Amino acid sequence: MPTTPQDLALAHSLAQRPPTDSSEAKEQEAGESDNLPNLCTLSLDELKQLDRDPEFFEDFIEEMSVVQYLNEELDSMMDQVEIISRENECKGIHLVELKRRLSDDFTALKNLGEKCDRLNKKYFKKSDEYAPQHIRELLQIAASNADGDCDRHVEHFLNGKTDVQTFLNTYQWSKKISTERKAKEERLGTQLSALERAGI
Numbered sequence: 364m365p366t367t368p369q370d371l372a373l374a375h376s377l378a379q380r381p382p383t384d385s386s387e388a389k390e391q392e393a394g395e396s397d398n399l400p401n402l403c404t405l406s407l408d409e410l411k412q413l414d415r416d417p418e419f420f421e422d423f424i425e426e427m428s429v430v431q432y433l434n435e436e437l438d439s440m441m442d443q444v445e446i447i448s449r450e451n452e453c454k455g456i457h458l459v460e461l462k463r464r465l466s467d468d469f470t471a472l473k474n475l476g477e478k479c480d481r482l483n484k485k486y487f488k489k490s491d492e493y494a495p496q497h498i499r500e501l502l503q504i505a506a507s508n509a510d511g512d513c514d515r516h517v518e519h520f521l522n523g524k525t526d527v528q529t530f531l532n533t534y535q536w537s538k539k540i541s542t543e544r545k546a547k548e549e550r551l552g553t554q555l556s557a558l559e560r561a562g563i
Contacts, residue, residue: 495555502548509541 405413413420424430491497513534520530 495551499548499551499555502544502551506541506544506548509537509544512537513541 413423425434516525516530516534516537519525520527520534525533
């Protein structure tokens with residue numbers, strides 16, 4: 364495609380020559396129609412003006428259909444780029460918000476995990492404390508302590524440290540506690556044995 368006034372003048376002079384071949388003429392006409400559709404309509408004076416007057420030359424180029432088409436394509440591409448830029452900006456803001464939410468959710472999940480671990484430890488500790496076998500062991504210890512209290516009351520009475528009435532009251536109380544705890548421990552042991560035989 365001619366890009367200077369000299370090229371345009373040369374193309375015009377070539378357009379005035381009769382083609383030697385019909386196919387050549389068709390190709391020449393098609394090329395002129397596609398590349399310089401308005402060039403062949405200019406007079407020699409207008410072609411000279413193209414060479415002398417840059418503003419006239421620029422206006423002529425701007426009026427060419429191919430240039431107008433390219434300008435429209437360029438405007439369309441610029442519009443698309445602007446749209447894509449705005450979309451990317453919006454997506455960037457949305458991405459930042461998603462990252463913030465993800466960070467908050469991760470922190471909340473971490474806190475929940477730590478709380479769950481603490482509650483699990485507390486649960487297992489309570490489970491051990493209230494396990495039937497553990498309760499049975501505690502009853503055995505309590506009964507043994509109550510028996511120890513009975514022995515201590517007897518020893519104090521024999522050593523003259525307590526009178527008869529005090530000895531009877533404290534001994535009977537400790538003996539009662541020991542008997543109750545032994546009975547509970549025995550019932551619990553029977554129940555645990557039954558559960559064990561049942562495979563539970």
